[in-house]
Structure formats: C-alpha cells, structure tokens
Amino acid sequence: MKYILLKRNKSLQTDSNSDFIRWMRKMDLQNWESNEDFMEGYAYRKSTFEKMQIRYRDENDFVEDLQKNNLLKIESSKGFLGLFNF
Numbered sequence: 001m002k003y004i005l006l007k008r009n010k011s012l013q014t015d016s017n018s019d020f021i022r023w024m025r026k027m028d029l030q031n032w033e034s035n036e037d038f039m040e041g042y043a044y045r046k047s048t049f050e051k052m053q054i055r056y057r058d059e060n061d062f063v064e065d066l067q068k069n070n071l072l073k074i075e076s077s078k079g080f081l082g083l084f085n086f
Contacts, residue, residue, distance in 0.1 A: 002075040013077060017059045035059065 003020045004011040012023050018035065025038035032038035039056035046052040052069045055061040066072035 001077055004073045004075065006071060006073055017063045021059055021062065 001015055002011055002013055003023075005024075010027070012020055014020055014023070021035045021039065024042070025032045025035055028038065028042075030041065032041065036056075039054075039059070039062045043054040043056040043062070046054050046069070052071075054065040054069065063072065063074075067074065
C-alpha cells in the first residue's frame with residue numbers, strides 16, 4: 001500500500017499502519033519514545049491548532065481519522081493489471 005500525506009506531499013510504501021506511524025514519528029521535529037506518544041501529541045496539535053479530532057488510542061483508528069480529515073490517502077500498490085504487488 002502507498003500511504004500519502006496529502007498536505008506534505010510525502011509518501012511511504014508499506015502494508016502496516018504501525019510502520020507508517022513509525023515513519024511519521026521519525027519525520028517529526030520532536031523526539032517521541034513510541035508510536036503511542038507520537039499519536040497523542042499529533043492529535044493534540046491537530047485539535048489545538050486546526051480543530052480536528054483524531055483518535056490516538058489505536059493505530060487503526062488514528063489512520064482512519066487521518067483519512068477522514070483528508071490528511072492521508074492510501075492507494076493500492078497493485079502493478080500491471082493488478083497481477084503484481086510492488
């Protein structure tokens with residue numbers, strides 16, 4: 001799957017929400033101990049500065065809310081005629 005951060009125009013190929021969040025955490029300016037800490041901090045910033053509500057207790061909910069708020073798009077990684085994965 002291709003995870004695309006729409007406002008930042010950055011993307012990552014992975015099949016795991018956890019890996020995607022780990023990638024987001026490592027790209028952040030702050031140092032975060034865990035994905036859970038990052039998700040909570042990210043959700044707090046979005047709530048405070050942009051009035052967006054993002055659930056952060058579960059990685060799947062977090063990714064779902066990023067999509068609902070048009071921050072993230074996930075595309076299939078299917079190749080030619082959908083026969084190959086990349």
